[in-house]
Amino acid sequence: MGLIEDELLEVKKLCEHIVPNTKLISCVPTMVRTEIKKTNFKNIVICAQFPKEYPHSPLLIELKSKTLSDKLLLALTNVCERELKTKLGKPQILHTIKFVEKFIEENPLTCCYDEINNLKKILTKQDQLKLKQKTSSLILKVYNEEYYWICKITVPNDYPCKPIDILNVETNFTPTFHRHMVAQAKEIARRCVEPPLKKKPKDPPFQPSPSLEKTALFLIDCIKRLPTEKCQFCKEICFHKNPKLLEHDEKSPKYVERVYCGHLFHQGCLLAYMKQPPFGNKTCSKCGNKIHHFKWNLTDKMAEAQWAHEQARERELQEVTDFFK
Numbered sequence: 001m002g003l004i005e006d007e008l009l010e011v012k013k014l015c016e017h018i019v020p021n022t023k024l025i026s027c028v029p030t031m032v033r034t035e036i037k038k039t040n041f042k043n044i045v046i047c048a049q050f051p052k053e054y055p056h057s058p059l060l061i062e063l064k065s066k067t068l069s070d071k072l073l074l075a076l077t078n079v080c081e082r083e084l085k086t087k088l089g090k091p092q093i094l095h096t097i098k099f100v101e102k103f104i105e106e107n108p109l110t111c112c113y114d115e116i117n118n119l120k121k122i123l124t125k126q127d128q129l130k131l132k133q134k135t136s137s138l139i140l141k142v143y144n145e146e147y148y149w150i151c152k153i154t155v156p157n158d159y160p161c162k163p164i165d166i167l168n169v170e171t172n173f174t175p176t177f178h179r180h181m182v183a184q185a186k187e188i189a190r191r192c193v194e195p196p197l198k199k200k201p202k203d204p205p206f207q208p209s210p211s212l213e214k215t216a217l218f219l220i221d222c223i224k225r226l227p228t229e230k231c232q233f234c235k236e237i238c239f240h241k242n243p244k245l246l247e248h249d250e251k252s253p254k255y256v257e258r259v260y261c262g263h264l265f266h267q268g269c270l271l272a273y274m275k276q277p278p279f280g281n282k283t284c285s286k287c288g289n290k291i292h293h294f295k296w297n298l299t300d301k302m303a304e305a306q307w308a309h310e311q312a313r314e315r316e317l318q319e320v321t322d323f324f325k
Protein backbone atom coordinates (compact mmCIF):
# COMPACT_ATOMS: atom_id res chain seq x y z
CA MET A 1 0.00 0.00 0.00
CA GLY A 2 1.08 3.55 -0.68
CA LEU A 3 2.08 6.13 1.82
CA ILE A 4 -1.14 8.15 1.42
CA GLU A 5 -3.37 5.07 1.86
CA ASP A 6 -1.49 4.17 5.04
CA GLU A 7 -1.99 7.67 6.38
CA LEU A 8 -5.71 7.65 5.51
CA LEU A 9 -6.17 4.38 7.42
CA GLU A 10 -4.48 5.86 10.44
CA VAL A 11 -6.57 9.04 10.27
CA LYS A 12 -9.79 6.96 10.08
CA LYS A 13 -8.71 4.89 13.06
CA LEU A 14 -7.49 7.70 15.31
CA CYS A 15 -8.85 11.13 14.41
CA GLU A 16 -12.16 11.22 16.31
CA HIS A 17 -10.59 9.39 19.29
CA ILE A 18 -7.51 11.50 19.86
CA VAL A 19 -8.65 14.96 18.72
CA PRO A 20 -11.63 16.23 20.73
CA ASN A 21 -14.71 17.70 19.01
CA THR A 22 -13.85 16.31 15.58
CA LYS A 23 -15.86 14.45 12.99
CA LEU A 24 -14.34 12.91 9.87
CA ILE A 25 -16.65 13.75 6.96
CA SER A 26 -14.63 12.19 4.18
CA CYS A 27 -11.26 10.48 4.09
CA VAL A 28 -10.25 9.48 0.57
CA PRO A 29 -7.08 10.09 -1.49
CA THR A 30 -8.64 13.08 -3.29
CA MET A 31 -9.79 14.92 -0.15
CA VAL A 32 -9.87 14.67 3.63
CA ARG A 33 -12.63 16.74 5.25
CA THR A 34 -12.86 17.09 9.00
CA GLU A 35 -15.31 19.11 11.03
CA ILE A 36 -14.20 20.67 14.33
CA LYS A 37 -17.20 21.75 16.37
CA LYS A 38 -16.66 23.25 19.82
CA THR A 39 -19.98 25.14 19.83
CA ASN A 40 -22.50 25.89 17.08
CA PHE A 41 -20.51 29.05 16.42
CA LYS A 42 -16.95 27.77 16.91
CA ASN A 43 -17.21 25.45 13.99
CA ILE A 44 -14.59 24.88 11.27
CA VAL A 45 -14.28 22.41 8.40
CA ILE A 46 -10.73 21.56 7.34
CA CYS A 47 -10.37 20.45 3.73
CA ALA A 48 -6.99 18.89 2.95
CA GLN A 49 -5.65 17.70 -0.39
CA PHE A 50 -2.45 15.84 -1.14
CA PRO A 51 -0.09 17.67 -3.52
CA LYS A 52 1.93 15.69 -6.09
CA GLU A 53 5.15 15.63 -4.07
CA TYR A 54 3.43 14.80 -0.77
CA PRO A 55 4.75 14.42 1.91
CA HIS A 56 7.76 16.38 0.65
CA SER A 57 5.58 19.41 0.03
CA PRO A 58 2.90 20.59 2.47
CA LEU A 59 -0.78 19.56 2.35
CA LEU A 60 -3.08 21.97 0.52
CA ILE A 61 -5.38 23.33 3.19
CA GLU A 62 -8.66 25.18 2.98
CA LEU A 63 -10.61 26.22 6.10
CA LYS A 64 -14.36 26.82 5.91
CA SER A 65 -16.89 28.08 8.43
CA LYS A 66 -20.42 29.42 8.16
CA THR A 67 -19.99 31.37 11.39
CA LEU A 68 -16.37 32.39 11.98
CA SER A 69 -14.75 35.38 10.26
CA ASP A 70 -13.31 34.91 6.75
CA LYS A 71 -10.32 37.03 7.73
CA LEU A 72 -9.67 34.76 10.70
CA LEU A 73 -9.85 31.66 8.46
CA LEU A 74 -7.39 33.19 6.02
CA ALA A 75 -4.95 34.10 8.78
CA LEU A 76 -5.27 30.66 10.34
CA THR A 77 -4.68 28.99 6.95
CA ASN A 78 -1.41 30.92 6.62
CA VAL A 79 -0.34 29.82 10.10
CA CYS A 80 -1.18 26.18 9.21
CA GLU A 81 0.87 26.37 6.02
CA ARG A 82 3.88 27.67 7.93
CA GLU A 83 3.44 24.92 10.53
CA LEU A 84 3.25 22.19 7.87
CA LYS A 85 6.53 23.31 6.32
CA THR A 86 8.18 22.06 9.51
CA LYS A 87 6.61 18.60 9.00
CA LEU A 88 7.83 17.87 5.46
CA GLY A 89 8.55 14.19 4.81
CA LYS A 90 6.12 13.07 7.52
CA PRO A 91 2.34 12.37 7.63
CA GLN A 92 0.59 15.74 8.00
CA ILE A 93 -3.19 15.17 8.21
CA LEU A 94 -3.58 14.36 11.91
CA HIS A 95 -1.05 16.99 12.80
CA THR A 96 -3.07 19.63 10.92
CA ILE A 97 -6.36 18.64 12.58
CA LYS A 98 -4.74 18.67 16.03
CA PHE A 99 -3.12 22.01 15.29
CA VAL A 100 -6.38 23.73 14.27
CA GLU A 101 -8.35 22.18 17.14
CA LYS A 102 -5.75 23.35 19.64
CA PHE A 103 -5.78 26.84 18.16
CA ILE A 104 -9.57 27.13 18.54
CA GLU A 105 -9.37 25.71 22.06
CA GLU A 106 -6.59 28.06 23.19
CA ASN A 107 -8.01 31.18 21.50
CA PRO A 108 -11.65 31.44 22.56
CA LEU A 109 -11.80 35.05 21.36
CA THR A 110 -11.65 33.82 17.74
CA CYS A 111 -15.46 34.02 17.87
CA CYS A 112 -15.25 37.83 17.92
CA TYR A 113 -12.27 38.28 15.60
CA ASP A 114 -13.90 40.89 13.30
CA GLU A 115 -15.53 42.76 16.18
CA ILE A 116 -12.17 43.10 17.97
CA ASN A 117 -10.45 44.34 14.79
CA ASN A 118 -13.22 46.90 14.19
CA LEU A 119 -12.89 48.20 17.75
CA LYS A 120 -9.11 48.47 17.49
CA LYS A 121 -9.54 50.70 14.44
CA ILE A 122 -11.58 53.31 16.30
CA LEU A 123 -9.44 53.44 19.45
CA THR A 124 -6.76 56.12 19.71
CA LYS A 125 -3.09 55.48 20.55
CA GLN A 126 -3.69 56.17 24.23
CA ASP A 127 -6.52 53.64 24.48
CA GLN A 128 -6.06 49.91 24.77
CA LEU A 129 -7.94 46.72 24.01
CA LYS A 130 -5.96 43.86 25.49
CA LEU A 131 -6.92 40.27 24.67
CA LYS A 132 -6.83 37.70 27.46
CA GLN A 133 -7.34 34.41 25.65
CA LYS A 134 -6.77 32.31 28.77
CA THR A 135 -9.83 33.75 30.47
CA SER A 136 -11.81 34.53 27.29
CA SER A 137 -11.89 38.20 28.18
CA LEU A 138 -10.67 41.63 27.11
CA ILE A 139 -9.40 44.63 29.03
CA LEU A 140 -10.75 47.88 27.61
CA LYS A 141 -8.98 51.12 28.57
CA VAL A 142 -10.39 54.36 27.16
CA TYR A 143 -9.07 57.84 27.85
CA ASN A 144 -10.30 61.36 27.15
CA GLU A 145 -7.90 64.02 28.48
CA GLU A 146 -7.95 63.42 32.25
CA TYR A 147 -11.00 61.14 32.24
CA TYR A 148 -10.66 57.35 32.01
CA TRP A 149 -12.67 54.15 31.91
CA ILE A 150 -11.11 50.72 32.46
CA CYS A 151 -13.12 47.51 32.50
CA LYS A 152 -12.96 43.80 31.85
CA ILE A 153 -15.29 42.35 29.23
CA THR A 154 -15.89 38.59 29.38
CA VAL A 155 -16.95 36.56 26.34
CA PRO A 156 -18.87 33.38 27.29
CA ASN A 157 -18.15 30.03 25.66
CA ASP A 158 -21.50 29.95 23.86
CA TYR A 159 -21.05 33.44 22.43
CA PRO A 160 -22.87 35.01 20.59
CA CYS A 161 -25.93 33.12 21.93
CA LYS A 162 -25.07 34.45 25.40
CA PRO A 163 -24.09 38.11 25.91
CA ILE A 164 -20.76 39.55 26.99
CA ASP A 165 -20.45 40.82 30.56
CA ILE A 166 -18.76 43.88 32.06
CA LEU A 167 -16.73 43.61 35.26
CA ASN A 168 -14.12 45.40 37.39
CA VAL A 169 -14.85 48.95 36.27
CA GLU A 170 -12.39 51.67 37.28
CA THR A 171 -13.32 55.22 36.33
CA ASN A 172 -13.20 58.80 37.55
CA PHE A 173 -16.66 59.69 36.29
CA THR A 174 -19.19 60.14 39.11
CA PRO A 175 -21.02 57.05 40.47
CA THR A 176 -24.16 58.22 38.64
CA PHE A 177 -22.42 57.90 35.28
CA HIS A 178 -20.51 54.76 36.27
CA ARG A 179 -23.80 53.04 37.17
CA HIS A 180 -25.65 54.29 34.14
CA MET A 181 -22.94 53.24 31.69
CA VAL A 182 -22.65 49.72 33.11
CA ALA A 183 -26.44 49.27 33.21
CA GLN A 184 -26.94 50.63 29.70
CA ALA A 185 -24.05 48.57 28.27
CA LYS A 186 -25.47 45.39 29.82
CA GLU A 187 -28.90 46.27 28.46
CA ILE A 188 -27.47 46.68 24.94
CA ALA A 189 -25.79 43.27 25.29
CA ARG A 190 -28.99 41.67 26.59
CA ARG A 191 -31.03 42.99 23.67
CA CYS A 192 -28.58 41.31 21.27
CA VAL A 193 -29.52 37.87 22.58
CA GLU A 194 -33.08 38.14 23.93
CA PRO A 195 -36.06 38.68 21.63
CA PRO A 196 -38.07 41.86 22.30
CA LEU A 197 -41.19 41.41 24.45
CA LYS A 198 -43.38 43.09 21.86
CA LYS A 199 -42.73 41.52 18.51
CA LYS A 200 -43.82 43.36 15.41
CA PRO A 201 -45.70 41.03 13.03
CA LYS A 202 -43.41 41.83 10.10
CA ASP A 203 -40.17 41.21 12.01
CA PRO A 204 -38.13 38.19 10.88
CA PRO A 205 -37.62 35.41 13.49
CA PHE A 206 -35.28 36.61 16.24
CA GLN A 207 -31.63 35.57 15.96
CA PRO A 208 -29.08 36.30 18.69
CA SER A 209 -26.41 38.68 17.41
CA PRO A 210 -22.86 39.46 18.61
CA SER A 211 -22.87 41.89 21.52
CA LEU A 212 -19.19 42.78 22.02
CA GLU A 213 -18.72 45.52 19.43
CA LYS A 214 -22.08 47.25 20.07
CA THR A 215 -21.51 47.32 23.83
CA ALA A 216 -17.90 48.49 23.65
CA LEU A 217 -18.83 51.16 21.08
CA PHE A 218 -21.41 52.55 23.48
CA LEU A 219 -18.83 52.76 26.29
CA ILE A 220 -16.15 54.29 24.06
CA ASP A 221 -18.65 56.86 22.75
CA CYS A 222 -19.60 57.87 26.31
CA ILE A 223 -15.98 58.42 27.33
CA LYS A 224 -15.12 60.35 24.18
CA ARG A 225 -18.27 62.49 24.21
CA LEU A 226 -19.36 63.24 27.80
CA PRO A 227 -16.39 65.41 28.90
CA THR A 228 -17.15 67.92 26.12
CA GLU A 229 -20.95 68.01 26.50
CA LYS A 230 -22.65 71.22 27.61
CA CYS A 231 -25.42 71.74 30.13
CA GLN A 232 -28.61 72.21 28.09
CA PHE A 233 -29.66 75.12 30.31
CA CYS A 234 -26.60 77.26 31.07
CA LYS A 235 -24.57 75.97 28.07
CA GLU A 236 -21.41 75.48 30.14
CA ILE A 237 -19.36 72.28 29.78
CA CYS A 238 -20.61 69.97 32.54
CA PHE A 239 -17.54 67.87 33.36
CA HIS A 240 -14.75 69.91 34.91
CA LYS A 241 -11.50 69.77 32.93
CA ASN A 242 -9.87 68.48 36.07
CA PRO A 243 -11.75 65.37 37.26
CA LYS A 244 -10.51 66.01 40.80
CA LEU A 245 -12.64 69.16 40.83
CA LEU A 246 -15.74 67.40 39.48
CA GLU A 247 -18.69 67.82 41.87
CA HIS A 248 -19.33 64.52 43.68
CA ASP A 249 -22.00 65.76 46.10
CA GLU A 250 -25.31 64.58 44.65
CA LYS A 251 -27.13 67.42 46.39
CA SER A 252 -25.01 70.18 44.91
CA PRO A 253 -26.55 72.34 42.12
CA LYS A 254 -23.33 71.78 40.12
CA TYR A 255 -23.74 67.97 40.22
CA VAL A 256 -24.01 66.64 36.65
CA GLU A 257 -27.20 64.79 35.74
CA ARG A 258 -28.27 63.13 32.54
CA VAL A 259 -31.88 63.20 31.43
CA TYR A 260 -33.62 60.34 29.62
CA CYS A 261 -32.46 61.35 26.12
CA GLY A 262 -28.85 61.20 27.35
CA HIS A 263 -28.08 64.92 27.34
CA LEU A 264 -26.66 66.70 30.36
CA PHE A 265 -27.82 69.29 32.85
CA HIS A 266 -26.38 70.63 36.06
CA GLN A 267 -28.78 69.47 38.76
CA GLY A 268 -29.52 73.08 39.74
CA CYS A 269 -30.11 74.06 36.10
CA LEU A 270 -32.48 71.11 35.56
CA LEU A 271 -34.56 72.04 38.60
CA ALA A 272 -34.66 75.71 37.59
CA TYR A 273 -35.73 74.78 34.07
CA MET A 274 -38.42 72.33 35.20
CA LYS A 275 -39.90 74.73 37.75
CA GLN A 276 -40.49 77.57 35.33
CA PRO A 277 -43.34 77.90 32.82
CA PRO A 278 -44.42 77.09 30.20
CA PHE A 279 -45.41 73.65 31.50
CA GLY A 280 -46.60 70.64 29.59
CA ASN A 281 -43.89 70.37 27.03
CA LYS A 282 -40.45 70.45 28.57
CA THR A 283 -38.03 69.29 25.93
CA CYS A 284 -34.28 68.94 25.67
CA SER A 285 -32.94 71.90 23.70
CA LYS A 286 -30.36 69.69 21.99
CA CYS A 287 -32.51 66.86 20.66
CA GLY A 288 -36.08 68.00 21.22
CA ASN A 289 -37.04 64.89 23.22
CA LYS A 290 -39.31 65.23 26.22
CA ILE A 291 -37.37 65.53 29.45
CA HIS A 292 -37.61 62.65 31.87
CA HIS A 293 -35.59 62.32 35.03
CA PHE A 294 -36.26 60.19 38.07
CA LYS A 295 -35.46 63.06 40.44
CA TRP A 296 -38.05 65.15 38.69
CA ASN A 297 -41.01 62.82 38.91
CA LEU A 298 -43.73 65.46 39.20
CA THR A 299 -46.19 65.31 36.36
CA ASP A 300 -46.68 68.44 34.30
CA LYS A 301 -50.03 69.10 36.00
CA MET A 302 -48.43 68.91 39.42
CA ALA A 303 -45.59 71.15 38.33
CA GLU A 304 -48.07 73.68 37.02
CA ALA A 305 -50.13 73.49 40.24
CA GLN A 306 -46.99 73.95 42.29
CA TRP A 307 -46.00 76.91 40.16
CA ALA A 308 -49.45 78.48 40.56
CA HIS A 309 -49.32 77.85 44.30
CA GLU A 310 -45.91 79.53 44.60
CA GLN A 311 -47.12 82.45 42.50
CA ALA A 312 -50.23 82.86 44.70
CA ARG A 313 -48.11 82.77 47.83
CA GLU A 314 -45.81 85.38 46.40
CA ARG A 315 -48.83 87.58 45.56
CA GLU A 316 -50.16 87.18 49.10
CA LEU A 317 -46.77 88.09 50.50
CA GLN A 318 -46.65 91.08 48.18
CA GLU A 319 -50.09 92.18 49.40
CA VAL A 320 -48.93 91.90 53.01
CA THR A 321 -45.75 93.89 52.39
CA ASP A 322 -47.77 96.48 50.38
CA PHE A 323 -50.11 96.84 53.37
CA PHE A 324 -47.27 97.95 55.61
CA LYS A 325 -45.92 100.47 53.15
Ligand SMILES: [Zn+2]
Nearest residue numbers: 231234266269
Ligand atom coordinates in the same frame (compact mmCIF):
# COMPACT_ATOMS: atom_id res chain seq x y z
ZN1 LIG B 1 -26.01 74.32 33.85
Ligand SMILES: [Zn+2]
Nearest residue numbers: 261263284287
Ligand atom coordinates in the same frame (compact mmCIF):
# COMPACT_ATOMS: atom_id res chain seq x y z
ZN1 LIG C 1 -31.53 65.50 24.52
